Amino acid sequence: MNKHLILLLASMLGVALLWAPSAWAGKANDTLVYTSEREEPNIDVWYNSSREGIVVSRMIWDQLIYRDPKDMSYKPHLATAWEWKNNLALDFTLRKGVKFHNGEPFDADDVKFSLEFLADPANKTISTYGRKFIKSVEKLGSHKVRVHLKVITPHILEYFASSDFVIYPNEYYGKVGNKGMDLKPIGTGPYRVTFVDPGKIAKLERFDDHFEGSAKGKGKIKHIVWKTIPDKVTQVAELLTGGVDWIWRVNPDQAKNLKRNPNLTVVSSETMRIGYVGMDAAGRSGDSPMKKLKVRQAVSHAINREAMAKNLAGGGARVIHVACFPSQFGCNDSAAPRYEYNQAKARKLLAEAGYPNGFDIDFYAYRERPYAEAIVGYLHEVGIRAKLKFMKYKALRGKVRGDGKKSETSLLFMTWGSGSVNDISAITSFFFKFSSDDLYRDEKVRDWLQTGDTTVSPKVRAANYKQALTRIAEQAYWLPLYTWSMNYAFTNELDFTPTTDEIPRFFTAKWK
Amino acid sequence: MLAFSVKRLLVALLVAITVSIISFTLLRMTGDIAAEMAGEDASAADIEDIRHLYGLDRPLPIQYFEWAARALTGDLGESLYFRRNVTELLGGRMKVTMTLGASALVFALVLAIPLGVVAAIRPNTWIDRLALTTSVFGQALPSFWFALMMMILFGVTLRWLPISGSETWKHFVIPTIALGYYGTPAFMRLTRAGMMEVLASDYIRTARAKGLGSLSIFFKHALRNAIIPVVSLAAVQLGFLLGGSVIMESIFALHGLGYLAYESILRSDVAVVQAVVLIFSLFYIVLTLFADLLNGFLDPRIRIG
Numbered sequence: 001m002n003k004h005l006i007l008l009l010a011s012m013l014g015v016a017l018l019w020a021p022s023a024w025a026g027k028a029n030d031t032l033v034y035t036s037e038r039e040e041p042n043i044d045v046w047y048n049s050s051r052e053g054i055v056v057s058r059m060i061w062d063q064l065i066y067r068d069p070k071d072m073s074y075k076p077h078l079a080t081a082w083e084w085k086n087n088l089a090l091d092f093t094l095r096k097g098v099k100f101h102n103g104e105p106f107d108a109d110d111v112k113f114s115l116e117f118l119a120d121p122a123n124k125t126i127s128t129y130g131r132k133f134i135k136s137v138e139k140l141g142s143h144k145v146r147v148h149l150k151v152i153t154p155h156i157l158e159y160f161a162s163s164d165f166v167i168y169p170n171e172y173y174g175k176v177g178n179k180g181m182d183l184k185p186i187g188t189g190p191y192r193v194t195f196v197d198p199g200k201i202a203k204l205e206r207f208d209d210h211f212e213g214s215a216k217g218k219g220k221i222k223h224i225v226w227k228t229i230p231d232k233v234t235q236v237a238e239l240l241t242g243g244v245d246w247i248w249r250v251n252p253d254q255a256k257n258l259k260r261n262p263n264l265t266v267v268s269s270e271t272m273r274i275g276y277v278g279m280d281a282a283g284r285s286g287d288s289p290m291k292k293l294k295v296r297q298a299v300s301h302a303i304n305r306e307a308m309a310k311n312l313a314g315g316g317a318r319v320i321h322v323a324c325f326p327s328q329f330g331c332n333d334s335a336a337p338r339y340e341y342n343q344a345k346a347r348k349l350l351a352e353a354g355y356p357n358g359f360d361i362d363f364y365a366y367r368e369r370p371y372a373e374a375i376v377g378y379l380h381e382v383g384i385r386a387k388l389k390f391m392k393y394k395a396l397r398g399k400v401r402g403d404g405k406k407s408e409t410s411l412l413f414m415t416w417g418s419g420s421v422n423d424i425s426a427i428t429s430f431f432f433k434f435s436s437d438d439l440y441r442d443e444k445v446r447d448w449l450q451t452g453d454t455t456v457s458p459k460v461r462a463a464n465y466k467q468a469l470t471r472i473a474e475q476a477y478w479l480p481l482y483t484w485s486m487n488y489a490f491t492n493e494l495d496f497t498p499t500t501d502e503i504p505r506f507f508t509a510k511w512k
Numbered sequence: 513m514l515a516f517s518v519k520r521l522l523v524a525l526l527v528a529i530t531v532s533i534i535s536f537t538l539l540r541m542t543g544d545i546a547a548e549m550a551g552e553d554a555s556a557a558d559i560e561d562i563r564h565l566y567g568l569d570r571p572l573p574i575q576y577f578e579w580a581a582r583a584l585t586g587d588l589g590e591s592l593y594f595r596r597n598v599t600e601l602l603g604g605r606m607k608v609t610m611t612l613g614a615s616a617l618v619f620a621l622v623l624a625i626p627l628g629v630v631a632a633i634r635p636n637t638w639i640d641r642l643a644l645t646t647s648v649f650g651q652a653l654p655s656f657w658f659a660l661m662m663m664i665l666f667g668v669t670l671r672w673l674p675i676s677g678s679e680t681w682k683h684f685v686i687p688t689i690a691l692g693y694y695g696t697p698a699f700m701r702l703t704r705a706g707m708m709e710v711l712a713s714d715y716i717r718t719a720r721a722k723g724l725g726s727l728s729i730f731f732k733h734a735l736r737n738a739i740i741p742v743v744s745l746a747a748v749q750l751g752f753l754l755g756g757s758v759i760m761e762s763i764f765a766l767h768g769l770g771y772l773a774y775e776s777i778l779r780s781d782v783a784v785v786q787a788v789v790l791i792f793s794l795f796y797i798v799l800t801l802f803a804d805l806l807n808g809f810l811d812p813r814i815r816i817g
Contacts, residue, residue, distance in 0.1 A: 039767070039772075039775060041591075041593045041594040049554070050551060124565045124566065126551070126562065128554075128561055128562075179595070179596070182595075182596075197604075198594060199594065199767060227676075227677075228765065228767070229676050230765060230771065231762050233660060234663070234675060234676050234763055234765060237663055237664070237667060237668050238675050240668060241668055241671060243675055243676065394544065394548070397547070398547075401556050404556070417553060430555065435555060435556060436556040437555070
């Protein structure tokens, strides 16, 4: 549907509902209804890589360790302790007295089964990290395991705290498999599933026997319902009429309207997603002006990131200077140059690079069209006549990657969420280690990142990552823009706090 | 008649197979389910890993014939996205789409036929103008806009009807009206034109001369003949309404077949798209045959011919 029309209709809805009577049934029924757009294929998170799947999985299942979103620290969860035995072996001491929703006791067999299932290619799980990182799991006792890794993976704790490595009940999953788990998911989490209609609705109920000592804590709200509503306008209408209690990914214009409704709370929160302008320094797309450092620097000085962050993104967005999200391990911008907004300097750099009259270039983008258009405007002002080519993400990703060697893009506006992994290996290493996404192909950067990715010592890792990030900034391979902000809207009877990892934790939400 | 029906069926079957091959090829040329399954943050290596694990790197003809061979035994395969049996997946969806399509068709006919009859009986009067205006609005209003306006009025402001979901009959009221209203103008105009033509014919004049009552003339003699083209049109319109249901299903979160097909095309979920194409092809064949038979029942000249 036309975006402007959606905005118009949403505005009309907002105005119409200012005086509409409220019917907030959520608190009265102790039932929180939240909604998302996409029809999700599975509840079984081993076969669902989507954000929505991850959100619901955090309520149903648990991980060995828990990453506290407040300070990103690791806390004991299903495992009470962990210890590196050597660079490739990690011991976990498991919590006793934990039960799955079906009464099955949690022990080392469940951990061994789950991690080895994920590691086995025959199981075709959508999550690839088990296959990448885990070699085998050794049972050392009824509540102790040793995980053997395939390669040195210093940031592996991030995955043990993620939805990729949730622990399933071995006996139950062995009996019912993926299809059974989809229709009747069983975990140790603070909520158990009472009803599922795949792709449409899932109903959860607080699991009162959720284990003592859980880092997640016990659920506060009795019932949680996850409903799929594809159309954003319908979601807003349902929120306004009390049909749902919580929505997210509300665009800024809708958020402004919703803020005027006294029955709603609208919050904007920074997320781990960052935006950047990528420039084909390696010349994978041919003989592009972007091969010249001065041109890349000119682009970097031409764009007013502060103004964009403040006026377009809003909320918690903040300008960044290196190719990572500030909270990620290794993300250090202390030695990186700052590209202040200076059009005169940009024009001068262009002239020095041999383009006194600027040049024509295709500029690719896939989301937040207003941001892309603003960048095009800034570039035009210094003489870079960028022509916006806006397309679907997967189409653009295909153009960037090309055949692995050649690429079809030389200047592009992209974003990256790092899969909520709080370590720069999930972003900087992803883009700068000569993969098909790497348009820069800098050997020094690659080597520093490789050392950082494969060294256990945090000090050595941090030092190498800092060098890599500084060089990326100096060479202006990326112009990091700013952190992304997300708008959430919910009934003002709900006490909900968003987190930067974009994983709403409904198990900590409560009624006011 | 039998030979004609068999020939029609064979042609329809060939059409279904051709459509199936074309849709399979187009889908695989334009989309990548491995990328969809792997998610947004997947690397090229992750996508290749998924592609290989699920056999999506094999030659297209082999993948197509595997699907076709299974389909012939009644097994429509498994959705790679939902990881569920397609037949099972489509079951619940079809019920929603058919309910919406059929109720919208009934709504359109119930609104259009009386309007058309009244407009034909009183041509060029305010009643005729009102019927025409109603019809023009139905044609001119974008159905999604009309649907959203009704949602705001009846769902949000007045709170009479639910906004999303398909749990009760109430959930279908706004989508039915929004979708059915779009189909009204064609029926109304056809009924009006047919009735005016029939009412001007000799046998109606004879009926009047015999002293038959107006109701008997209009409904027993005139309408039965005037409605024949409407029956044929209804089969075609039902197809349009089912196609149009994609938008209604999306707006009202009805989770029907149309929306599933649309999403599956975007996801390149071949098994689902192929199954939907097959089902709709067969559905059109049955509808067309049904319309022919009904026309034959209403008009003996067709049976004899």
